Amino acid sequence: MKIAIVCYPTFGGSGVVATELGIALAEHGHEVHFITYKQPVRLQLLHSNVHYHEVTVPSYPLFHYQPYELALSSKLVDMVKLHGIELLHVHYAIPHAYAGYMAKKMLEEEGIYIPMVTTLHGTDITLVGSHPFYKPAVTFSINNSDAVTSVSESLKEDTLRLFDIKREIDVVPNFIDIEKYNNPFSECQRDLIAHKDEKIITHISNLRKVKRIDNVIEIFDRILKKMPARLIIVGEGPEKDPTQKLCEELGIIDNVLFVGNSHEVDKILCFSDLFLLPSEHESFGLVALEAMACGVPVISSNAGGLPEVNIQGISGYLSDIGDVDDMSNNALKILENPETHLKFKQNAKKTAMKFETKNIVPLYEEVYEKALESISI
Numbered sequence: 001m002k003i004a005i006v007c008y009p010t011f012g013g014s015g016v017v018a019t020e021l022g023i024a025l026a027e028h029g030h031e032v033h034f035i036t037y038k039q040p041v042r043l044q045l046l047h048s049n050v051h052y053h054e055v056t057v058p059s060y061p062l063f064h065y066q067p068y069e070l071a072l073s074s075k076l077v078d079m080v081k082l083h084g085i086e087l088l089h090v091h092y093a094i095p096h097a098y099a100g101y102m103a104k105k106m107l108e109e110e111g112i113y114i115p116m117v118t119t120l121h122g123t124d125i126t127l128v129g130s131h132p133f134y135k136p137a138v139t140f141s142i143n144n145s146d147a148v149t150s151v152s153e154s155l156k157e158d159t160l161r162l163f164d165i166k167r168e169i170d171v172v173p174n175f176i177d178i179e180k181y182n183n184p185f186s187e188c189q190r191d192l193i194a195h196k197d198e199k200i201i202t203h204i205s206n207l208r209k210v211k212r213i214d215n216v217i218e219i220f221d222r223i224l225k226k227m228p229a230r231l232i233i234v235g236e237g238p239e240k241d242p243t244q245k246l247c248e249e250l251g252i253i254d255n256v257l258f259v260g261n262s263h264e265v266d267k268i269l270c271f272s273d274l275f276l277l278p279s280e281h282e283s284f285g286l287v288a289l290e291a292m293a294c295g296v297p298v299i300s301s302n303a304g305g306l307p308e309v310n311i312q313g314i315s316g317y318l319s320d321i322g323d324v325d326d327m328s329n330n331a332l333k334i335l336e337n338p339e340t341h342l343k344f345k346q347n348a349k350k351t352a353m354k355f356e357t358k359n360i361v362p363l364y365e366e367v368y369e370k371a372l373e374s375i376s377i
Contacts, residue, residue: 001368002031002084004076006100007091009040014121016286017151017174018091019043024177024361026050035079037068041263053079069099076103080114087368088116093125094134097141115146115371117364119172122151122283122304125159139163147371149364152305155283170367173308174284175360178353181266181293190271193257194230199335201229202272202296204265204287205279207237212301214239215278215324217246217256219299222328224252227335231256232268269294273341274331277301277310280321285309292316292352297344299331309355315348 003025007018019040022032026049033051034040043052057071076099079085088103090096097118104116118141125138142148142165149172150156156169194200201220205211213233220231233243233256240258247253262268269275275291277300282288284305288298292309298316300306301323312318317330334344 001372002033002086003368004033004035004079004085004088005091006035006072006076006088006096007040009034009036009038009043014091014119015040016042017121018089018119020175020177020357021089021361021364022050023047024357025364028361028365031083033079033083033085035072035075051083069095069102072096072099073102073106076100077106080107080112081110086114087372088114089119089364089368090116091119092121093118093138093141097145098137101141101144113375115368115375117147117149117367117371118142118145120148120150120155120159120169120283122155122281125155125162125283135163139165143167146374147367149367151284152308154305154308158283158304170363172363172367173355173360174286174289175355175357176286176289176293176352177357178293181269181290181352193232193271195228197228199223199227199229199273200232200271201274201276201331202232202234202268202291203276204234204268204290205237205277207233207235207239207243209239210280211237211239212278212280212322213243214246215322215327216276217243217250217252218324219276219278219328219331220256221250221252222324223331223335224255226332229255232272233258234260234262234265234268236261265290266294269296272296274299274335275316276327276331277306278319278321278324278327279303279306282306289352289355292348295345295349297334297341297348299327299334301327309351311347311351314344315351316344 005022008015019042026032026047031049035053037055055072055075057066088100090100100116149170151174203216223229247256275296275298282304298310300310301321302318310316319326
């Protein structure tokens with residue numbers, strides 16, 4: 001099958017999943033074409049079945065905002081015709097499903113009928129999509145997709161609650177290649193970033209308010225009062241400066257390491273003893289799954305799809321949003337007893353294995369087959 005994948009090429013979870021999906025599909029023998037404005041950060045063009053096509057948006061003084069959707073839909077039309085692409089898989093309802101629908105309509109004018117699968121990841125539904133300015137376009141894009149998937153049951157419920165959806169939504173969870181997280185490092189030298197007696201706590205995100213980074217700092221501060229520890233914060237975003245100021249105010253700045261965006265997340269998680277994710281909303285929580293794949297227990301909120309990933313009392317603990325006391329107590333409960341910590345580490349990895357690539361990618365292939373059948377009927 002020849003498949004075009006449209007996604008954001010950034011460090012965000014949707015782009016990561018779309019890229020890993022394309023690579024896995026290529027390994028299954030499919031021909032995969034990534035179509036986006038920049039090469040995805042996790043895409044390495046070292047496979048004969050993987051191709052990348054850049055969307056260029058010409059700059060015209062007439063436009064106050066350059067029309068990416070227009071450029072994307074035109075590029076999709078050109079690539080479908082040039083490479084004989086059989087199916088579009090767009091990640092995010094807007095702008096990608098919207099542009100995909102326009103490409104479908106342009107192709108139909110030339111007698112080319114191609115199905116579009118739309119995967120909903122989260123903010124396209126719960127944040128951007130629910131805004132009154134965009135809601136009609138999101139509703140239209142979802143209802144005019146040939147198949148729709150969401151990354152969690154929670155996100156599916158949000159979508160059905162917020163929009164007037166006429167189309168069935170299949171839940172296909174995010175996934176992970178466990179082999180990549182089987183500690184490939186010959187020397188996992190913790191002393192590169194922490195003293196031997198220090199526990200290493202990690203948080204990874206785009207450092208937006210919804211991630212509640214202040215709660216991360218408050219939890220870590222309470223851990224630090226009970227035991228030597230160091231916090232690693234991975235990512236860039238608008239809350240970085242306020243977070244650094246909070247660390248200074250609490251007098252813990254020397255125990256917190258900000259590493260920015262990193263291509264060595266697996267190595268950082270290899271060092272980690274505990275992962276913190278107290279988010280206000282998570283449609284799935286891919287970073288929590290990545291941590292669990294490395295055998296790192298997770299302390300998280302119970303927001304969105306997190307309870308579908310982080311299993312209470314097994315891979316970690318869940319608390320109500322903003323309940324720093326409970327999160328801190330749960331963190332200490334895991335860290336203070338070596339036997340308890342080891343048990344949670346083992347359970348975290350075992351839980352992550354349910355989301356292995358080999359278990360999830362065939363579900364997408366089934367969705368593709370159904371979408372293709374709907375076009376041929």
